[in-house]
Amino acid sequence: MNRFPLAGWSRYHICLGSLDDSGGARFFHASQEASPCADSRIPVTIALQLIASGLCILFVGGGIAFADSSPPSLAPMLERVFQSVVSISVKGKAAEEIDPLLQDPFYRRFYGLSEELPPQTSSFQAVGSGVIFNAQRGLILTNYHVVEHANAITVSLNIGKTMHARLVGSDPETDLAVIEISADNLLAMPFGDSRHLRVGDYVVAVGNPFGLGQTATLGIVSALGRPGLGTDNLATFIQTDASFNPGNSGGALVNLEGELVGINSATAGSALGINFAIPSVLAEQIADELVAYGKVRRGELGVVVQDMTPKVRLALIINHESGVIVSQVNSDSAAQRAGVLAGDVITAIDGHPVGSATEFRNRIRSIKPDTAIRLLVDRSDKSFEIAARLSELKNDNSPESPITYLGSIVLLDVKAGVKPYGKADGALVIAIDKDSKAAAAGLAAGDIIVSINRQAVHSSKETLDLARRSGHSLLLGIYRDDALRFLTVQ
Numbered sequence: 001m002n003r004f005p006l007a008g009w010s011r012y013h014i015c016l017g018s019l020d021d022s023g024g025a026r027f028f029h030a031s032q033e034a035s036p037c038a039d040s041r042i043p044v045t046i047a048l049q050l051i052a053s054g055l056c057i058l059f060v061g062g063g064i065a066f067a068d069s070s071p072p073s074l075a076p077m078l079e080r081v082f083q084s085v086v087s088i089s090v091k092g093k094a095a096e097e098i099d100p101l102l103q104d105p106f107y108r109r110f111y112g113l114s115e116e117l118p119p120q121t122s123s124f125q126a127v128g129s130g131v132i133f134n135a136q137r138g139l140i141l142t143n144y145h146v147v148e149h150a151n152a153i154t155v156s157l158n159i160g161k162t163m164h165a166r167l168v169g170s171d172p173e174t175d176l177a178v179i180e181i182s183a184d185n186l187l188a189m190p191f192g193d194s195r196h197l198r199v200g201d202y203v204v205a206v207g208n209p210f211g212l213g214q215t216a217t218l219g220i221v222s223a224l225g226r227p228g229l230g231t232d233n234l235a236t237f238i239q240t241d242a243s244f245n246p247g248n249s250g251g252a253l254v255n256l257e258g259e260l261v262g263i264n265s266a267t268a269g270s271a272l273g274i275n276f277a278i279p280s281v282l283a284e285q286i287a288d289e290l291v292a293y294g295k296v297r298r299g300e301l302g303v304v305v306q307d308m309t310p311k312v313r314l315a316l317i318i319n320h321e322s323g324v325i326v327s328q329v330n331s332d333s334a335a336q337r338a339g340v341l342a343g344d345v346i347t348a349i350d351g352h353p354v355g356s357a358t359e360f361r362n363r364i365r366s367i368k369p370d371t372a373i374r375l376l377v378d379r380s381d382k383s384f385e386i387a388a389r390l391s392e393l394k395n396d397n398s399p400e401s402p403i404t405y406l407g408s409i410v411l412l413d414v415k416a417g418v419k420p421y422g423k424a425d426g427a428l429v430i431a432i433d434k435d436s437k438a439a440a441a442g443l444a445a446g447d448i449i450v451s452i453n454r455q456a457v458h459s460s461k462e463t464l465d466l467a468r469r470s471g472h473s474l475l476l477g478i479y480r481d482d483a484l485r486f487l488t489v490q
Helices: 044-052 075-082 105-110 280-293 310-316 334-338 357-365 437-441 460-469
Strands: 012-019 025-030 056-059 085-095 121-134 139-142 150-156 162-171 176-180 202-207 215-226 237-240 252-254 260-267 275-279 303-307 324-329 345-349 372-379 382-389 409-413 427-432 448-452 474-480 483-489
Touching: 075 202, 075 215, 075 252, 085 139, 121 202, 121 260, 121 280, 139 280, 162 280, 176 280, 202 237, 202 260, 237 260, 260 280, 275 280, 303 357, 324 334, 324 409, 334 382, 345 357, 409 460, 427 460, 437 474, 437 483, 448 460
Parallel strands: none
Antiparallel strands: 012 025, 012 056, 085 121, 085 150, 121 139, 139 176, 150 162, 162 176, 202 215, 202 252, 215 237, 237 275, 252 260, 260 275, 303 324, 324 345, 345 372, 372 382, 409 427, 427 448, 448 474, 474 483
């Protein structure tokens, strides 16, 4: 049978029925084979009304099928889907939270405890779900947080068979992982295209809530493109009201064709009907990288960027509503080699407009290392392209750099054409990360940094360079409201 969506249209066979005088049934058939009019299309909602009136409709569809007066059902589709969704149980050890008092050296000395705080770990067991996406190799896609810290991973198939699994690779930034089992006669779930989803489309969440076993819940797509939900997650999520519960993580969100459109990932705390899934387009891309390399390789340009705020546009006399401003260019980075400068406004990557700093970062990281890209840049009232070749993003575990005391900051040289020109010499703060240590110390947009650790500065570059070379605290001399004051950033 051909597939069709519940809320769409379908080809049909109709048998119009009526009762004759003797109470017997008389039928008049209009079928695909007998009449051209049978290739017409009717909405399913109308079909259901016709059924209620005694009309017999046989739909030609793989997702839902019924004849005579049988009600519509998702059972044919779910019978296939259940074969591709597995239950996962893990055992492992994780670090325990330590009482802050025990971390205080004075407290430990006072009570005669050892100077060294021994590592605190505890054993745990957890359950989750996964989706078979490669039957030949026994590859299963799940959430990173399901298998995080796992020492042993066990997979249970829908037929009741249980086996051990090994971790192929994981990616914390997208909360995805791939595990592998050795088994025959597996059925892989096909990937659907999550880009074709619309708000209001029906979806079904399938997983292993509370370890009860395979469970399906029906809902709709409530929203699309939800950002990282307060985390550093690179994914933008599908929001659905299909019910998720503990144990659903890593399970399948499918359309009515039985195609994978999302990986169930998170719920909004105690809220009801607000659940999130990672789109299948991203999940498939990450799965391919994990299978090939055991990790996800991401591109890096080597810049710190900020959103284009109204204050920044006004100060830089920029008419663009979109784009990001470069606040810092890392030394020996792809950006520096390409000629990107602090203060540049990047409005597009490879011809695609950039709307925010988050979008910019995600797009750069979605491109493989050693890929050549084109940046559309605005600088000094001129717009031009810069060609850059991305390097590979590395996990940076180095100590905190002194520049982070200023945080993500946009500075502008105080020169002719800039509003405070003539009042003070230094670097004008156009925008600053509100969560930075400098902001916490009181530095704000509109301030002019005139000195760092009592050494005068005369430009944005000099300010950033001196901040990098300084120790683990900064004494900022700032000009504000026609007066000089000092701020200590620690």
